[in-house]
Amino acid sequence: MGKTISEKIFEKHLIEGNPVAGEFVLARVDLVLMNDITAPPAIEAFYKIGVESVFDRSKIALVPDHFTPNKDIESAMQVKMMRDFAKEQGIEHFFELGRGGVEHALLPEKGLTLPGMLIVGADSHTCTYGAVNAFATGVGSTDAAYAMALGELWFKVPETIRVNLKGRINPWITGKDIILYLIGKIGVDGARYKALEFGGELIKDLSLDSRFTIANMAIEAGAKAGIFEPDSILEEWARSFEPEPNLVYPDSDATYSEIIEIDVTEIDLQVAFPHLPSNTRNVSEINEKIFIDQVFIGSCTNGRIEDLRIAASILKGKKVAPNVRLIIIPATQEIYRQALKEGLIDIFIEAGAAVGTPTCGPCLGGHHGILAKGERALSTSNRNFVGRMGHKESEVYLSGPSVAAASAITGYIASPSEVL
Amino acid sequence: MNKVIRGKVHKFGRDIDTDVIIPARYLTTFDPLELGRHCFADLDESFATRVSEGDIIVAGENFGCGSSREHAPIAIKGAGISAVVAESFARIFLRNSINIGLTVVEAPGITNFVEDGDEIEIDLENGKIRNLTRDREMNFQPLPSFLKQIIDAGGLIEFAKERLKTR
Ligand code: SF4
Numbered sequence: 069m070g071k072t073i074s075e076k077i078f079e080k081h082l083i084e085g086n087p088v089a090g091e092f093v094l095a096r097v098d099l100v101l102m103n104d105i106t107a108p109p110a111i112e113a114f115y116k117i118g119v120e121s122v123f124d125r126s127k128i129a130l131v132p133d134h135f136t137p138n139k140d141i142e143s144a145m146q147v148k149m150m151r152d153f154a155k156e157q158g159i160e161h162f163f164e165l166g167r168g169g170v171e172h173a174l175l176p177e178k179g180l181t182l183p184g185m186l187i188v189g190a191d192s193h194t195c196t197y198g199a200v201n202a203f204a205t206g207v208g209s210t211d212a213a214y215a216m217a218l219g220e221l222w223f224k225v226p227e228t229i230r231v232n233l234k235g236r237i238n239p240w241i242t243g244k245d246i247i248l249y250l251i252g253k254i255g256v257d258g259a260r261y262k263a264l265e266f267g268g269e270l271i272k273d274l275s276l277d278s279r280f281t282i283a284n285m286a287i288e289a290g291a292k293a294g295i296f297e298p299d300s301i302l303e304e305w306a307r308s309f310e311p312e313p314n315l316v317y318p319d320s321d322a323t324y325s326e327i328i329e330i331d332v333t334e335i336d337l338q339v340a341f342p343h344l345p346s347n348t349r350n351v352s353e354i355n356e357k358i359f360i361d362q363v364f365i366g367s368c369t370n371g372r373i374e375d376l377r378i379a380a381s382i383l384k385g386k387k388v389a390p391n392v393r394l395i396i397i398p399a400t401q402e403i404y405r406q407a408l409k410e411g412l413i414d415i416f417i418e419a420g421a422a423v424g425t426p427t428c429g430p431c432l433g434g435h436h437g438i439l440a441k442g443e444r445a446l447s448t449s450n451r452n453f454v455g456r457m458g459h460k461e462s463e464v465y466l467s468g469p470s471v472a473a474a475s476a477i478t479g480y481i482a483s484p485s486e487v488l
Numbered sequence: 489m490n491k492v493i494r495g496k497v498h499k500f501g502r503d504i505d506t507d508v509i510i511p512a513r514y515l516t517t518f519d520p521l522e523l524g525r526h527c528f529a530d531l532d533e534s535f536a537t538r539v540s541e542g543d544i545i546v547a548g549e550n551f552g553c554g555s556s557r558e559h560a561p562i563a564i565k566g567a568g569i570s571a572v573v574a575e576s577f578a579r580i581f582l583r584n585s586i587n588i589g590l591t592v593v594e595a596p597g598i599t600n601f602v603e604d605g606d607e608i609e610i611d612l613e614n615g616k617i618r619n620l621t622r623d624r625e626m627n628f629q630p631l632p633s634f635l636k637q638i639i640d641a642g643g644l645i646e647f648a649k650e651r652l653k654t655r
Contacts, residue, residue: 092634109518109558117648135516142516192556192580208558208584209518210644217648218655222634256503257550261579290553292579344503432512432555453507453554460511460530 070319072228073295074263077203077316081186083220089227089323097127098202099180100215101189103171104132104143106208107150110190113213122157123219129161129180129189130154131171134428139435169400169426172196172284172368177402183298183306184314188215193368193450195286198295199279201302201316203263205292226292227325229259230318232268235333240484242378243278244370244448244468247285248338250330252348260290262325265318267297270332276305277374281468284369285450288345337483339446340466343454351471351483358465362393362445363476364457365469366424367431370448371399373406375469380412382473382484388420389479395437397424421476433457439464446481448472491613493571493591494620495544498535499604502548506560506581509552515559523559524566539568544608547574548599552581561585571610573598573617586635587644593617595628 071079071088078087078095085093102110107130114122122128130150135143154162161180168174172193175181183201187194190212197204207221215221231250251258264286266279274282279296286294296302298315306313336350365371365379376398388394396416398404404426407413416423422437429436431449439445439458445465447457452464465481474484507530514526528535545564551574552560561584564572571591575598585592593610595601595617602608606621615630631639641647 092632105512105515105557105559109562112518113645116645117652119652134512140516146516190556190558192554194556206556206580208556208580208587210558210587211583214587214644214648218651222638256553257576257578260550260576290550290578432507434512451507451554453505455511455530456507 069323070321072263072322072324073201073265073297073316073318074203074226074228074293077184077186078223078225080184087225089225091225093223093225094220095186095223096220097188097215098185099127099129099187100212101129101131101171101175101187101191101194102212103134103191104136104147104150105134106190106212108146109209110212110216111149111153113210114216117213117217119217122159122216125158126160128159128216129175130159131163131168131174132165133168133170134432135434136165136427137425167401169403170368170371170428173372173399173403176200176280177400179309182309182313183302184316188212188221192287193284195291195294196280196284196368198283198286198293199276200306201296201298203293203295206287226261226263228263228265230265230267230324230327232327232329233266233270233332234268234329235270235331237273237332240337240470241335242468243274243281245335245338246332247282248340248345248348248466249335251285251289251346252338254289256288256344256346257290259286262291263293263295264289264291265295265297271297272299272301275374276301277372280372281369285345288450337471338467339471339481340452342452342463342465345450345452345466354481357480359444359480360392360446360475361443362395362437362439363472364395364430364437364445364447364449365472366397366399367428367449368399369450370469371397371403373403375448376403376407376412378469379473380415382470382487383419383477384415386419386477386487388476392476392479394421394476395424395430396421397429398426400426430457446472446475492609492611493544494609495542495570496540497544497546497602497604497606497608498539499602500545500547502575503550503553504547505554506552506557507554509560510557510563515557518559518562520562520566523563524568527563527567536567541568542570543568545569545572546598546602547572549575551577553578556580558584558588561588561590565590573610575599586638589643593628595626597626601626
């Protein structure tokens with residue numbers, strides 16, 4: 069019987085059990101990630117387990133990003149706890165403010181997430197690293213503590229839904245539109261407990277940044293992982309970090325619970341309406357003017373350089389609508405710097421945007437742009453649940469960077485063709 | 489693990505996400521009682537004050553979807569809830585609950601079987617739920633034996649201690 073990418077990765081990391089879909093296994097992990105919200109309970113749990121030291125100090129990543137730069141005393145205490153723990157344990161990958169950014173943009177940039185790895189992170193968007201052909205999944209803090217102590221974790225090997233992408237990508241369409249379209253089609257629990265495996269002839273036309281966006285939102289369809297088949301673009305990227313990347317291909321006779329074919333040619337720019345990411349519509353089908361108070365371009369979904377370039381190409385020489393606040397946050401220091409070099413930051417400020425230092429910030433209603441009662445935002449992030457970005461009576465719409473930038477100019481949700 | 493759990497039902501709909509269970513603004517602590525006080529703050533402000541120790545949550549499909557915050561099951565436990573019974577769970581929430589020792593039961597059909605305020609009894613060992621208010625019974629599939637090992641050990645931390653001895 070043929071195997072899926074996920075089954076092959078579990079087979080390689082197996083300690084105990086049978087690595088086929090539906091079975092429980094104990095498996096070795098290559099990387100354990102925590103952030104400033106999830107690390108403190110994990111550290112406390114780690115001490116309760118009672119081991120002296122972490123399993124491997126080069127395989128743990130601690131990223132303060134959610135409430136960092138620390139928004140209040142409590143969050144400063146949480147980050148201090150991480151920092152102290154990192155020092156005590158000699159953890160190599162603690163990313164201090166000013167040398168890091170949003171975890172899921174940062175770790176791939178640092179070459180810490182590579183093909184064939186089994187990665188767990190105490191953050192639901194850990195699935196982002198599926199873009200680079202790793203099996204990566206979100207877990208809780210106690211799981212992370214266990215993994216830090218023992219270098220292993222329990223898993224249920226997931227069934228896989230294969231998604232074949234084909235066709236031609238229309239102008240302005242990015243990974244965000246493809247994944248929103250898919251979530252709209254299968255729903256927020258359409259892939260619950262399963263892995264999504266992306267392949268098909270279109271992959272080679274997708275930038276890595278777009279793949280990160282797609283894999284990032286696999287969890288928004290309930291998936292355990294969103295994993296891409298490798299290709300030459302990935303191989304070249306991986307070679308910049310290791311000489312012989314461990315690329316994992318599925319067998320041609322692998323067993324899938326479902327196969328979904330998507331012709332990308334038919335996909336229009338997407339917007340998810342409140343309060344679920346599956347509540348999607350084509351921008352061209354929005355007949356009313358949905359006025360907005362705030363636009364956020366950033367997050368682990370769309371705070372990468374490709375997203376900023378797209379936003380800048382639309383905002384260049386234009387002004388943000390008088391009633392709109394545009395917040396742009398590059399996801400990492402490196403992306404910020406690249407954007408500076410390319411003159412993108414200048415374009416943003418000239419247009420009237422507030423550009424912030426890398427942080428999750430507004431994405432989770434943490435700080436740096438929280439919504440008041442009754443306000444409406446358009447965000448390039450991944451979630452639009454009730455109260456996600458602020459007051460429980462605020463609303464969040466989701467889109468890719470081109471619609472976000474265009475809407476910041478018009479003041480209502482609009483397609484780029486309206487402003488260009 | 490408590491083999492039989494009995495309590496009053498608080499009923500919720502489907503796709504209840506962890507942002508609603510415990511909004512991000514309360515995540516600067518992981519104290520169960522403090523989190524419990526804000527459980528469901530944005531959905532139902534009076535929830536935390538209406539719950540009596542041992543009450544049970546019944547919900548629709550995909551309970552606990554969204555963010556991986558372990559604070560969500562901790563808040564539910566901290567509010568005094570003894571078990572969550574749902575049509576289905578989002579996977580990270582399910583893991584977290586098992587790991588911290590909050591009883592979770594996946595019971596397809598549960599939302600038609602009980603109403604808000606009913607008194608129910610869950611027999612974990614035998615996979616039965618009795619609705620004491622309406623005098624009826626339904627079955628569910630008990631957890632697989634692998635997960636029972638973790639629960640029987642008293643959660644993942646205790647399981648880790650045992651595993652460290654055998655390695
Ligand atoms: S940017 Fe948003 S979704 Fe991504 S890790 Fe931060 S809070 Fe989570």
